[in-house]
Amino acid sequence: MTRTAARAARTSERGIEESIGTRGGVAANMRQPALAGEGIGEGFEGTDLLAAQPVSAAHPNFTYHGGPVISCSTVYASFWGDQWLSDPASTMRAARLAQYMKDLLASKYMNILSQYGAGNGAGAAGIFVRSGFISSVPTDLNETSIHSTIQGCINAGAVPEPGSPSHMAFMIFLADNIAVNSANLGAVMCEQNGDTAFGYHYFYTTTGGHKFYYSVIPGLTNACLQESCGSDAGCSLHLAETQEQRQTQVASHEYSEMVTDPELTAWYEPGAENGDICNGEAATITVGPNTWTVQRMYSKYDDINSNGAVQCVVEPANPIPKLAGGPASALELADQLKLVAPDSFARLLPLPSFHFNVKTKKYEVDKKEMQSYTQRLSHPLDLAHIVGEVSNLLTAATEPSK
Numbered sequence: 001m002t003r004t005a006a007r008a009a010r011t012s013e014r015g016i017e018e019s020i021g022t023r024g025g026v027a028a029n030m031r032q033p034a035l036a037g038e039g040i041g042e043g044f045e046g047t048d049l050l051a052a053q054p055v056s057a058a059h060p061n062f063t064y065h066g067g068p069v070i071s072c073s074t075v076y077a078s079f080w081g082d083q084w085l086s087d088p089a090s091t092m093r094a095a096r097l098a099q100y101m102k103d104l105l106a107s108k109y110m111n112i113l114s115q116y117g118a119g120n121g122a123g124a125a126g127i128f129v130r131s132g133f134i135s136s137v138p139t140d141l142n143e144t145s146i147h148s149t150i151q152g153c154i155n156a157g158a159v160p161e162p163g164s165p166s167h168m169a170f171m172i173f174l175a176d177n178i179a180v181n182s183a184n185l186g187a188v189m190c191e192q193n194g195d196t197a198f199g200y201h202y203f204y205t206t207t208g209g210h211k212f213y214y215s216v217i218p219g220l221t222n223a224c225l226q227e228s229c230g231s232d233a234g235c236s237l238h239l240a241e242t243q244e245q246r247q248t249q250v251a252s253h254e255y256s257e258m259v260t261d262p263e264l265t266a267w268y269e270p271g272a273e274n275g276d277i278c279n280g281e282a283a284t285i286t287v288g289p290n291t292w293t294v295q296r297m298y299s300k301y302d303d304i305n306s307n308g309a310v311q312c313v314v315e316p317a318n319p320i321p322k323l324a325g326g327p328a329s330a331l332e333l334a335d336q337l338k339l340v341a342p343d344s345f346a347r348l349l350p351l352p353s354f355h356f357n358v359k360t361k362k363y364e365v366d367k368k369e370m371q372s373y374t375q376r377l378s379h380p381l382d383l384a385h386i387v388g389e390v391s392n393l394l395t396a397a398t399e400p401s402k
Contacts, residue, residue, distance in 0.1 A: 026199040026250045026295075027236060027279050028228040058308035059269055059277060062300055067265025069117045069327045070213065070258070073126030073169040076159065077101050080134045080149070081175025085355075090175070093244055094131065097173055100248050101255075102128040102350070103287035104294070108315035109252065112297045116267050116274070117327045118259040121319025126169065126259075131353040132158060136360070137175075140191075143182045146172075147204045149358055150212060156363035158356045162210040169213060169258055171251060176219035190218045195228035198237055199250040201258040213262040215254035220246040236280030245293035249282055252294035266327065274298040278312035285315060348377070 077098045083090050104110075110125040119125025134153070138145055150170070153159040162168045174180070180189040187200045201215040218224060222239055225246075229235035237246045253275035260267045260274055267274060277298040284291050296312035301320050303311045352369035356362070 026197055026253045026275065028195055028198055029234060029236060056307045057300070057303045058311055059272075059298070059300070059303055062267065062269040062272070062274070062277070062298070062303075064116075064267055064323070064326045065265055067261070067263050068165055068211075069260055069266050070126075070167055070169060070262055071117055071327075072119060072167055073105075073259050074167050075101050075105065075126055075128045075169045075171065075255075077128075077131045078134060078153075078159075078170060078172045079131065079175075080137045080172055081139075081178050082135050082137075083175035083177065084133055084173075085135070094133070094173070096244060097247060097251070098128070098131045098350070098353075099290065100251070100292050101171060103290055103292060104252065104255065104285075107285045107287050108317065109285050109294060109297070111316040111319045112299050112313060113256060113260060115299065115301050115320040115323050115326075116260040117322055118256075124319075126167075128350050130349075130351040133353060133355045134358060135355065136358040137178060139178050141174075141178060141180045141182075143185060143202070143204075146180075146182075146214075146216070150204075150214065151207060152358060152361055153356050153363075154206060154208070154212075156356060156361055158354045158363040161206060161208045162212050164210055166211045166213060166262075169255060170215070171255065172214055172216045173247065173251075174216065174218045176221050178219065180216060180218060187216070189216070190221075190224040190227070192227060195224075198224075198228065198246075199254050201254045201262075203263055211263065213258055215251070215258050217247055217250050217254065219243070220250065241282075241293065245282075249293045249295045252297070253279070256297050281312050283314040 077094075079094045079097075084094050085091060105126050105128060106123050108122045110119055110123075111121040113119055113125060114121045132153070134149060137149065150159070154161055159170070160168075174190075179191045180187060181191055182188070182200075183194075185200065185202065186196055187202075188194050188196045189198065189200075198220060199215065199217045201213070203211050203213045206212050220237060220243060225232075225235060225237055225239060229237075232239050237249065241249075257273040257275040269277075274297055275295065278296045281296040283294055283296050285294055286292075294314065296314050298311055299313045299316070299320065300323055302313055352365050352373045355364050355366065
């Protein structure tokens with residue numbers, strides 16, 4: 001994002017935050033690449049993290065400022081706009097993006113974020129909970145309409161009320177025809193003119209009194225890129241990339257910033273969050289059969305221990321231990337691992353996707369998806385038999401004793 005007016009859409013990959021306070025989004029303009037090497041953190045084996053601290057780090061002012069960090073995220077992928085369900089190709093892309101978020105959490109990319117207290121690395125940083133489709137969304141959004149849409153989902157029961165502290169990471173993917181004009185945050189995206197960002201993250205306080213953290217990723221079509229960038233060479237995204245590659249690259253940027261600086265008060269330097277420092281530096285990760293485009297992410301550990309030579313990395317071999325001076329752990333390691341243990345959630349998650357209509361406020365779950373979900377839960381037993389046995393059990397329990 002770009003620290004410009006609201007710490008929201010980083011016009012240089014800072015955006016929403018500067019306007020809001022400084023930081024928050026994926027800037028349209030590309031930074032000068034620092035060093036795209038793999039980095040020290042890539043092969044870190046676990047010695048004392050900051051035993052010797054060189055004084056020539058490129059970003060010495062990137063520090064922890066006391067705010068909350070999401071230590072174990074519960075991730076939702078929310079697809080806004082009718083296109084996601086009316087266009088078969090878009091429906092397939094939505095399924096791919098949901099799989100991407102699940103794979104991202106399982107990847108070694110998470111090993112970068114552990115140094116900031118955001119999880120414990122690959123497979124222990126969070127869980128993917130659910131996808132959702134939001135229809136009848138205005139084609140020109142701002143913060144007021146975004147907050148009211150999210151609140152409508154909460155009120156309808158489609159999305160849970162965040163806890164305190166909140167661990168929810170709500171990823172909003174917009175349809176191609178939806179633009180955002182949150183100029184107060186420095187986030188103008190996919191408008192015909194005046195664009196400042198390709199994505200941003202922010203938060204608001206729900207009517208229930210809890211902080212709700214979200215990221216917004218627009219359609220990022222060719223037209224959106226051409227409206228935002230004067231030249232492809234100077235753009236943080238490129239016309240040669242597929243639409244999916246652009247969206248996954250931006251999603252990795254925003255997710256990383258959201259979990260390490262959800263209220264724009266945690267990890268940052270004046271004008272930049274971790275994603276902003278490496279804005280536009282594309283890389284790939286492979287999880288199982290899938291290869292995804294991501295953005296390299298700033299590693300303070302690598303910056304310090306390489307005397308500023310290496311700043312942006314993609315897949316450290318092991319989780320980088322927490323930096324000195326960072327947030328206290330909200331959960332002990334054992335408790336976090338219980339939350340994200342694959343065996344514990346293999347059947348339960350993800351939940352069936354939901355549909356929510358902004359105009360009618362109707363919330364529903366697809367019956368076929370629900371049937372498939374219940375079958376997955378009961379496998380290898382027969383669901384009908386289980387239901388029958390539960391019915392018999394309830395009848396027996398409520399019959400008067402003879």
